[in-house]
Amino acid sequence: MDKSQKDTNTEQRILEAAKKVFVRKGMAGARMQDIADEAGINKALLHYYFRNKEKLFEMIFTEAASKLFPRINQLFTAELPLFEKIERFCHEYIDIVKSNPYLPLFVLNEINQNPEHFLQKFWKGEHKPNPTHLLNQIAEEVQRGTIRPIHPVNLLINLVSMTIFPFMAKPMLEANLGISADQFNDFIEQRKKEIPAFIISALRP
Amino acid sequence: MDKSQKDTNTEQRILEAAKKVFVRKGMAGARMQDIADEAGINKALLHYYFRNKEKLFEMIFTEAASKLFPRINQLFTAELPLFEKIERFCHEYIDIVKSNPYLPLFVLNEINQNPEHFLQKFWKGEHKPNPTHLLNQIAEEVQRGTIRPIHPVNLLINLVSMTIFPFMAKPMLEANLGISADQFNDFIEQRKKEIPAFIISALRP
DNA sequence: AGCTTTGTTAACTATTTGGTTAAACCATAT
């Protein structure tokens, strides 16, 4: 094991290894041994730092979800004109997910496999997305006639779908459009501007 | 065990049970015992009909993917005006997924956990989505000036994202918007018309 | 130095789980 590893905090190394393995393989598919190997340590040490698999997983999942959700809230609740808000959401959110492209699929999948557990236990306070502010804002603009009539929830879902879905379909897109990981990144990068333009164009009265 | 179960073909009962469990828990999370229980049979009988877990899984996965992908191709390759094609895609595809709401997340997740395996082994011929026809069609309309300039791939991804993503986020949407499964269905149903309208509006020159 | 706390390991245990075996069951043909 090289110095750079030994130097680093063991707990941190475990968390990074666990994240890597859990996000790739999911809670059920991840092996404690693999996490230990990835961290370059003994399996027993894993249990020394984190009592069991579930505890370790919850830590990773919480961290992952914390990266994904609270920022949504900030963006949704900000005091900004609608179009600017849409632009900023796309821009910032794509940046977040771009550096963790597998997070959305991971989180949504685990939620799907155990909805009660996560949605009841984990979604408290700041973690729970609260889109009401944005929804009201959309409804206002519709009423004022500045944008085409649209059910606010539809617009919200369209925005989120177009932003997040490409990451979830990443392996398929790369294989099917015959593009490399780099090209995928370029494609995503360009969508920062494309998605808002598309939405704003759709909303022209 | 009631008559209705005993009557049905055992193999069919197993496949249905396996689908239920695999789709819910994923390959790694599914337990052969659970599948046996769900089918109301002995675990050994599972291995009598399907040699092992992998074989059984592959059967389910293939069936699932066959339900999702080939239909896309038919719709993409059809000889229809662009807008009509978009409308039909939304309408028909939402119908397909509506009766199997967990399929997209299941399939994308398994592909993600083992891209080489599935994309190389499974994507042959009709299974492989081939969007070139639709992409050309979009490019033509752009050149002709009948729709706003847009990179065809972006439009394609927007269409697919808005159609499929809501199903993947179903548990989150139900919990977060405080809606029931029935209301979710209503919401999805209404999007059959909403998504095409949104896209067509965005494409107005 | 000696003592205590913290970090780390190899070897082990317990449990889960995929898969097997041999016997029982049951319908049907002879």
Next chain:
DNA sequence: ATATGGTTTAACCAAATAGTTAACAAAGCT
């Protein structure tokens, strides 16, 4: 009735995997 062949089961086995223990090493403290 009974032999036959496909179907089903209870009991078992082996491999994989989460978790434990006990000994040891390193670092801190008096």
